[in-house]
Amino acid sequence: MYNDLISQLKILKTIAPEERFGRRSRALILSHPAERPRLTPWFQLAGALAFAALILVFSPLFPSAQPVLSSSMDPARLADEFNSFPVNIQLDEIRYQHGANLTVASAMNEVTDTRTRHLNAATLNAEVPTLPADEDQARNHINQLLDEATR
Numbered sequence: 001m002y003n004d005l006i007s008q009l010k011i012l013k014t015i016a017p018e019e020r021f022g023r024r025s026r027a028l029i030l031s032h033p034a035e036r037p038r039l040t041p042w043f044q045l046a047g048a049l050a051f052a053a054l055i056l057v058f059s060p061l062f063p064s065a066q067p068v069l070s071s072s073m074d075p076a077r078l079a080d081e082f083n084s085f086p087v088n089i090q091l092d093e094i095r096y097q098h099g100a101n102l103t104v105a106s107a108m109n110e111v112t113d114t115r116t117r118h119l120n121a122a123t124l125n126a127e128v129p130t131l132p133a134d135e136d137q138a139r140n141h142i143n144q145l146l147d148e149a150t151r
Contacts, residue, residue, distance in 0.1 A: 017025070131138065 131141075
């Protein structure tokens, strides 16, 4: 009996559908849309109520954002803050402009003052003959001066 069963299973193992039938069956099975199991509306309602209950239970554990929002929306504080912006911007511009004016005035004084030694016309004219006319001579002269200064 056991041997008969084994031999029957070996015979059944070799049975296979025709190729055309297999392709058609596979196409029909795969083309059929899969149905998703849907929960009944009662389960959906129960889930929503459970979620709402959890929110109500755990909401006291979290700090409220109301004081933060209300303090930032205080009209008096907002008005004070807005009024201070242009003044700060204007003061910064005045400080910058004052510094720039001092720099420009200093540069103008230095350029227009011919009493300073390096801008004196007589000193510059006296130094012109001592400067070499050729670029290579000028480089050599500068190198000599640098060598003397570093000794």
